[in-house]
Amino acid sequence: MAVKHGGNLQEISEIYQIEKQDLIDFSANINPLGIPERIKQAINQGLEGLIHYPDSRYRLLKQAIADFHQLTPECVYASNGAAEAIFMLGRVLKVKKLLLLAPTFMEYEAAFQQQATEFCYFDLETRNFQWRVSEFISFAIAEEATGICLCNPNNPTGQMLNQTELDELLTFCQDRGLVLIVDEAFADFSGKEDSLIPKVTKYANLFVLRSLTKMFAIPGLRLGYLLTSNVEILDQIEQVTVPWHINTFADLAGQQALKEQSFIEESQHYIEKERSFLIGELARFSDNIIVYPSQTNFLFFRYLGEDCLQEKLIYKGILIRNCTSFKGLSQNYYRIAVKKRNQNQALVNALEEVLCGK
Ligand SMILES: Cc1ncc(COP(=O)(O)O)c(C=O)c1O
Incomplete structure (x- = not known):
């Protein structure tokens, strides 16, 4: 389902009849440390x-x-x-x-x-x-x-x-x-x-x-x-x-x-640590996804399957950004925000269920 922007929880929750609070939103790239x-x-x-x-x-x-x-x-x-x-x-x-x-x-x-x-x-x-x-x-x-x-x-x-x-x-x-x-x-x-x-x-x-x-x-x-x-x-x-x-x-x-200089620095360190964690964990799914290097608070990857990974993850309570609406992409690409450890872990677990049938 191609929506124009990430973070569109309301629309997704209406389409899939899922409560907003039951979705972890990886589709908008917002600092996981929240508002200072x-x-x-x-x-x-x-x-x-x-x-x-x-x-x-x-x-x-x-x-x-x-x-x-x-x-x-x-x-x-x-x-x-x-x-x-x-x-x-x-x-x-x-x-x-x-x-x-x-x-x-x-x-x-x-x-x-x-x-x-x-x-x-x-x-x-x-x-x-x-x-x-x-x-x-x-x-x-x-x-x-x-x-x-x-x-x-x-x-x-x-x-x-x-x-x-x-x-x-x-x-x-x-x-x-x-x-x-x-x-x-x-x-x-x-x-x-x-x-x-x-x-x-x-x-x-x-x-x-x-x-x-x-x-x-x-x-x-x-x-x-x-x-x-x-x-x-x-x-x-x-x-x-x-x-x-x-x-x-x-x-x-x-x-x-x-x-808020010290908050900015704390956020940079947090993002670096969690991005490395996610890259390390996603490497386990290399038969299914190719992750591209990132220098910021989100990761871009190609899914090698033909089906809609976003939809499958929505049913596991995870919302990722489907990149179909971006110009210039001919394959199945997705974007995920780097979030808090427990949320990142939830994404990895959901991917494991979806991709490895566990
Ligand atoms: C690259 C880029 N620039 C600008 C914006 C808009 O930012 P703002 O929320 O400050 O309008 C976005 C929002 O997603 C973005 O991705």
């Missing part, structure tokens, strides 16, 4: 403030984001989830031909369809999900792309370009006048510093997206941001933004989130 206590407190305190409008310019939030990345607030567009920033870029940025990975997060295409943008796709499956940036650049030249939107780490494959590769890509884009959008929504789980954010002030054609949804387990709150030194584009975005697009709770939670 101080963010919950900030949200609770926000209740009193609801009788006022939020600051329409979000000065404290922008300052907190800017401080976190050692930038100035003029480079920050705070958004209602990273999704809003993606759609704002799609609305104001003129890109004749946009190069995307295939598969990748689907909303880039949806966002840029608002204009007459053409798309070209760098196919990952035919490269067995291993590729070099030089190849990607040659493809961009051959396709005469005028913009690139890179998801780094890529959703759903979990792979990430390193700093040298990112720099090479940025230099290429600058030399040839291409727009470069990099979505770093999952970068903070990698435990690596590799990022194009420090280059934002130097290159006006660079747009970097971040999300607070995943790391701070707040998908229901909606908070993300865009970083760029392109003031012209930022002005255009501000002009079409709905006033008070970020609510008071998200405003306060965001200010607190960016002070």
